[in-house]
Amino acid sequence: MRKLGTRHENLDRKVYRELKSMIVDRKLKPGDKILQEKISQEFGVSRTPLMCALKKLEQEKLVQAIPRRGFYVRRFTKEEVLEAFELREILEGLAARRAAMIVTAVQADRLRAFFRDADVSDNGQSIKRYSDEDRRFHNFLIELGGFDLLNDILENYNIIAVSYRIDVMEGLVRHPRETLPEHRLLIEAIASGKPDLAEKLARQHFARSRQQLLQEMEQEKARQIGRPAAGKPRTFKAPQQEQGQ
Amino acid sequence: MRKLGTRHENLDRKVYRELKSMIVDRKLKPGDKILQEKISQEFGVSRTPLMCALKKLEQEKLVQAIPRRGFYVRRFTKEEVLEAFELREILEGLAARRAAMIVTAVQADRLRAFFRDADVSDNGQSIKRYSDEDRRFHNFLIELGGFDLLNDILENYNIIAVSYRIDVMEGLVRHPRETLPEHRLLIEAIASGKPDLAEKLARQHFARSRQQLLQEMEQEKARQIGRPAAGKPRTFKAPQQEQGQ
DNA sequence: TTAGTGTTTTTTGCATACAATATTCAATCT
DNA sequence: AGATTGAATATTGTATGCAAAAAACACTAA
Known part of the structure; x- marks a missing residue:
């Protein structure tokens, strides 16, 4: 019998979901800067999976990334x-x-x-x-x-x-x-x-x-x-x- | 005068583009496993930005991620x-x-x-x-x-x-x-x-x-x-x- | 005051290190 | 032989460390 699915869920997915709902629920407001250190501590993970989650959110346009400056919750026009x-x-x-x-x-x-x-x-x-x-x-x-x-x-x-x-x-x-x-x-x-x-x-x-x-x-x-x-x-x-x- | 745009491009973006075109051009074929060590060496970057790029490609469905097993070039039905x-x-x-x-x-x-x-x-x-x-x-x-x-x-x-x-x-x-x-x-x-x-x-x-x-x-x-x-x-x-x- | 400059502190982007998990392969037992 | 176990190896996911860039601050000169 093969254990197919591997119910393991990577951290970046969890962080991604968590962060997404924080944005959608306005806990993070448009224009807010996302302080990686702060958030990662809050979530109890390192910056690596957080970074990954942020990049995904960038792709979805929920956050805006500015190189060397950081991530901001995006404002929709x-x-x-x-x-x-x-x-x-x-x-x-x-x-x-x-x-x-x-x-x-x-x-x-x-x-x-x-x-x-x-x-x-x-x-x-x-x-x-x-x-x-x-x-x-x-x-x-x-x-x-x-x-x-x-x-x-x-x-x-x-x-x-x-x-x-x-x-x-x-x-x-x-x-x-x-x-x-x-x-x-x-x-x-x-x-x-x-x-x-x-x-x-x-x-x-x-x-x-x-x-x-x-x-x-x-x-x-x-x-x-x-x-x-x-x-x-x-x-x-x-x-x-x-x-x- | 402010240097607004910051023409810096993060590595993961470069890797992302490169990888994407490799997939679209069939240099990486559907079903191929993506060997992180190999590819990252080939590109001359560490696994961190590569990983990030892969996660983005996963979101776009160009690759399939299986936790703890790796990334595979996806096959379209x-x-x-x-x-x-x-x-x-x-x-x-x-x-x-x-x-x-x-x-x-x-x-x-x-x-x-x-x-x-x-x-x-x-x-x-x-x-x-x-x-x-x-x-x-x-x-x-x-x-x-x-x-x-x-x-x-x-x-x-x-x-x-x-x-x-x-x-x-x-x-x-x-x-x-x-x-x-x-x-x-x-x-x-x-x-x-x-x-x-x-x-x-x-x-x-x-x-x-x-x-x-x-x-x-x-x-x-x-x-x-x-x-x-x-x-x-x-x-x-x-x-x-x-x-x- | 305000503009400009140098210095300190934060923060980012990335490489690297390491533990946990898969995979491979050889040795053993039916 | 074929199946089963267990060690050796490879690969992944994540934390950590560090150099470079940006922001914040302090100080001086107009």
Whole structure:
């Protein structure tokens, strides 16, 4: 009998996961410098696996590496969030189509359980719960598509996570009251095996959010022009977003 | 005056690039074990940056890591190639649409220069040249779309490279004679700023290749069933493709 | 004050060292 | 012979050490 899997997990993987969730959960904030010595002590590992984890996160664009200077938690621009939505529109559209084509009865049941007793009231608690379920739902949808590569891409690029980087309503672009019926229609389309409809609904869902986002961005821009210099030009801990490599 | 960029490039990046091109160029073949000591000596660096580079390549799925056993050059399955095409269909479709919307006159000229004097004869030399131009064309198309995230994803996941992993005609699925007119139509649609048409043509282009590929796979399968045990069950250097984690 | 300079302290990037685990291979037993 | 055990060897994963670069600090001169 061969012990195939080797359940050993390398340290850099653990550190990677830990660090990633710290970033996603905002325990490390955008612009923060990542002090290797500090973090590695905190995690009880040496700098070697931490370094490795950081390089992986760099590839995913969660952190920005500046040679000889260090790693910083990355700040996403509005444009990037918008791009993420644009990608999700087509990618999740595709996932929805495929999901509808290959969904099993059991999966359909699990799908229908989403948002079954959703609470669309306005208090923070409910919004948070809805937002969480929203994420779970979209993740499950991707999974249902059975598209390994796609799954991986969305995960590794945090495309979904990035989409929740809006500063209002727990990252939701539109109010649950507005999205709930869309979610329910989409669920039904997939569960009852209607690929064309599923894709159309999924895309519509994102297109609307994107439009809303775009509109907000325009408004914000207009406001900024109206009241230009909002205080002194602040100095950040973080280096200027010199994006490129 | 501040020396902003810091033109220093870390070793792991160099190693990463070097290694990647070795894999893409088949100097390291699928299934090969990557001997860290050997490679690091060959590159004149220690194992630390090599390790880092390998972990990055693992994330991109170019190599497979098995804890405590090592790194192996990954083997792509037909299914993965097919998935790559499916993704390219929608992603490049989107890129083509956006390209058509924002293309400048200069870019249009550069675009029209592609395949200008393409040679569609049957000899290996010509096929190779066409295949190379095909890659360059598609890369340029993505670039034109001006979609940073998308650009990055296609690059990092080697989605385009993977697509050329077919064993015939320098990785081309269909003969230049067949694809050349499609390329020309697509070029014209983008260059003359017709988003809808461009997207439609781009998708059609891939849909056809995908169909062709699918057909070949079916044929192959049929052949395999007709003549089942083709020799003894070979033993490979590589571990059995136990893909997942 | 502010700008500029030299010095100290931190931090990074990498090589190396070492323990833990795999692998190989020879010796032994059926 | 073929299977099984156990030592010898190789390889991996990680910690540590160190030189070079960057940042922080202190001091001087305008």
